[in-house]
Amino acid sequence: MLEMRNVTKLFFPGTLDEKVALVDINLHLNAGDFVTIIGSNGAGKSTLMNIISGGLRPETGTVTINGTEVQSLSEHKRSEWIGRVFQDPMAGTAPNMTIEENLAIAYARGKSRGLRFGVTHRKRVFFREQLSLLGIGLENRLRAKVGQLSGGERQALSLLMATFTKPQILLLDEHTAALDPNRAELITRMTEKLVRELRLTTLMVTHNMEQAIRLGNRLIMMDRGRIILDFNEEEKKELTIEKLLQEFEKISGHKLSDDKMVFG
């Protein structure tokens, strides 16, 4: 489904500030895989996401989605295959447009945009039905501006917008990090449900170790631009936070540090 080969990414190459973000990354995801990614600050997690989505271009290496090489395609072209939820609840929606207009924009993913009405009666019925799956009452507020929603509501809407057109790959970049614990848990449960029901191939960056172990069928740990640990479904079942930290220190030679890291 997703294949990355020999991907290397530098920032500010040739200057004093040169930073190696990714080094010779090789990653293969099967269809339906749900992979969680953890790692220290600056480990390259977000860069990895941006290389897949097209926000950044790798210096070397290839990215293949479903047999198509995409590393030189622009972000908007790749979005046909990729759904994405950002950390910032403000990032995934257009605040001055209504809920139904935002959904219509998401609905047009991968289709050519023409002079047909964005919101039609038929789509509205579908949107209402999809929103009711979130169970937070958004289905009754189709014409409300998204800017009036709370952070949690916006993130739930972003999640729905990223998934309801069934993209080939779903990228979640610490999408619960900016929410309070209750909201974060709600969004996490929604994510689990949507990924399972739609059988989406998913990559999720998280700073919550417990969440990283609990969710998905594979866990990847990154450090200094490399993938240093890769647990499959069986290994992951045996995993605990302590074991994970020990493994990390053994391989990387330093302690795991992330100013947002949540251990429990």
Add this chain to the structure above:
Amino acid sequence: MLQTLPATIQLGLLYALMSLGVYITFRILNFPDLTVDGSFTTGGGIAAIMIIQGYNPWLALVGAFFGGLLAGLCTGLLHTKGKINGLLSGILMMIALHSINNRIMGTPNISLFRIETIFPSTSELKAHPHLVWVVFVCVALGVLVIKLLLDLFLHTDIGLALRATGDNDRMIRSFGANTDVTKIIGISLSNGLVALSGGLVAQSSGYADVYMGVGMIVIGLASVIIGEAIFGTRNVFFATMAAALGSVVYRIIVDLALRVRWLEASDLKMITAFIVIVALIVPAAQKSWRSSNTARKRALELNAEQNAAGGERHA
């Protein structure tokens, strides 16, 4: 004042298409596009020269619209493909258009005196006085139709992508819209409307002049801002209505201002700048005043609660 009011309103309606154009760039795409100063003249110039050369005056308006579209296309390409800041792209095009407009017109001004335009001539008006009202209603209906067409466009899939581009361009890219294309479409359409307005104004006033567009962007901004302050912007329908009617209100304000004895016609640009400054400062000041007021009230409430709780503990 009352005698000239219909004429003032009609003029405001002709300029309303220009302020709808400014609304697209300023409010939807989120940057003031200075191309407007040039493309308004381009529209007026193209319409005038086509009429002089014997083309149908309606066809001249179509020509004006496409001339503006092309000017907007250039600004859009400079901004997106050339990666030049939006404001600067507009300035560059505005300057370039000044020369281009001279070339289009051949002379600094073209008179349409005694030449057939879409508006009835003075002698026709003398013969049939009721024509004034027919023209007034036609202009109002024409502007209304264009406003409604724009509303419809802004609700299509392309229109939604255009609006989202100004609102959150990262988000709309992640849903597959090419923001370069949506920006170019928006800026082109905007300048098309501005030039159409220029073509109408030239025909209605009976001349085109290379300087007719100077300061037009500020007038457009003034119209949009005044309209928003009066009519609100709760959705697209109201926002475009506000832009169009804002232009009418602006013309009425100018008309009133010019009746003040010590103000002269040449003070017009200063008055316009003043209106925009007031319209930009007042809402911002109101907002910060309101929020600091709310904060103070809330703080006092908290203090009172704290004192009450402390009092109980002591008791």
